[in-house]
Amino acid sequence: MEEMEEVWRRPKLNDEEDCPIEIQKKWTGVMRGKGDRSLIGKIVLERRIGKDTARIMMERVWKVVKPLEFQEIDRNCYVITFVSRRDKLRVMNGCPWLFENHLFVLKEFDGETQPSMIDFDHAFLWIQMLNLPLSYMNKMMGEVIGRSMGEVVEVDVLEDGSGWGRCLRVKVEYDLRKPLARGRTIVVDGKTCWVPFQYEKLPRMCFKCGRIVHEKEGCKESAESSSQYSVWLRAITQLRKTTVQKGEQKEKEKREEREDQGSQNLNIVKEDGVFQKDEIREEMEEIGSKARKEEIKLTETQVGEPQSPDLLQDVNKGRPSGTEKQKEFQVSISGNEQLIEHLCVGEGDNSKRVSR
The missing domain is CATH 3.30.70 (Alpha-Beta Plaits)
Structure with missing residues (x-):
């Protein structure tokens, strides 16, 4: 990468090459959510290390339950994506890390800086x-x-x-x-x-x-x-003296785990981006509105004009009410995956729910 940087500095740019292209932040889309669970790391070693070799070794060192995702962006330099943000923070707080006794430098994910400009020194x-x-x-x-x-x-x-x-x-x-x-x-x-x-x-x-x-x-x-x-x-590595803060640290980890849980439930990947909380609420309101309209239409068709209260009660008996229909779709944003799976129905192969 450094050699290519030197080559790119030499040529004179023509008008087309020198014409800037404006980039909008909203185009990053789903990458923002993935970046929150990612780190950028580099092994300080002249010999090239394949990404699979590095991944297998570091999964054992970091003791993660679910597989990591390693993407090589330069020689011995990788984007490392964790299943949960909690694992990422635990690994980052445990620095420094070694790969075969060579330093593995870790940095917070930076999606705005060119890889060649990231400081690993x-x-x-x-x-x-x-x-x-x-x-x-x-x-x-x-x-x-x-x-x-x-x-x-x-x-x-x-x-x-x-x-x-x-x-x-x-x-x-x-x-x-x-x-x-x-x-x-x-x-x-x-x-x-x-x-x-x-x-x-x-x-x-x-x-x-x-x-x-x-x-x-x-x-x-x-x-x-x-x-x-x-x-x-x-x-020799010493144990931390900050034993008093262990309770606070555990509470913090539990809080982060709950936040991860909620964010993973909301990250429904579509072909053109990610559902946000407001979009899910709109879907819920739309579904509830349809349920109420269907109930009114069904009542008018079956009951007719006009009917006594007793007859209306008999007609409605055994048929789910609008409130009961809404209950099928009302679920808290933080927890229930059934709503998320329901929203994905009909989106085709392009939609999938982000795995934990």
């Missing part, structure tokens, strides 16, 4: 800060030191902000083109301290320059500098 890394003075093992200290390496995403501390333990864990969005930080020098009450770093799920890296991703020119360091980086940078 930054990734989330869990950094363990060792040998910090206990009074400074807190959230604020983690943010201050973490910002010297990149954007701080999370500091793993208890609800009161303390992070006592073997290390202080900080999640940072790191520039993979920079050498991995081996530590930081801090000054506490006039005393200089060295705080070494270790990295959880550290992928394969260059021990000469300390980088995970090289520039186009490759590694520029000599073999003599190889002793500066080694396997001692790898850390």
Whole structure:
């Protein structure tokens, strides 16, 4: 892709090629709903990996129940679609991930950016800060030191902000083109301290320059500098300290699962797009209106002009009322699939309900 970008920059465009075509967002259609359940990922590896090989491996690593959908958009770069948004969020929150000890960089789905412009040179890394003075093992200290390496995403501390333990864990969005930080020098009450770093799920890296991703020119360091980086940078993954927030996290996951359930029930794929909530309500009102009209017409035909109340009662006996007919079609938007299947009837082979 990068080579083609260079070629495309060279030629002069003629009038037809240089004439812009206006694109409207509404043309994205069903892709918006699918994008909410998707991620974009790239394996940092020179050797090409087929999408089926990557899919089978990551299904085991991510422990998903239903198969994933992998679509290759560039060398070792894929759009990954999950069955539910909950699985997607769980995987994204579990970064970083490895494929055969190579970093698998994941990004939120971006449907507005060209694939060649997506930034895969930054990734989330869990950094363990060792040998910090206990009074400074807190959230604020983690943010201050973490910002010297990149954007701080999370500091793993208890609800009161303390992070006592073997290390202080900080999640940072790191520039993979920079050498991995081996530590930081801090000054506490006039005393200089060295705080070494270790990295959880550290992928394969260059021990000469300390980088995970090289520039186009490759590694520029000599073999003599190889002793500066080694396997001692790898850390054993620690359990989260945020046990207090587990209940809140479970509630959040249940809420997201219910939202997924409702959105999947509403995503009825047609040839030209997706039914939205308002369209389903219109269908329900139209069906109910037809049921009432049929009841009135049937009453006028069978009863005639005029009839006594007793006769009307006898005629209507055994025949479903308009209210009962409406009940066949009235169902809550959030749950019942029978209405959705009913709306799909008559649409032909072009319509289908999105599977969970």
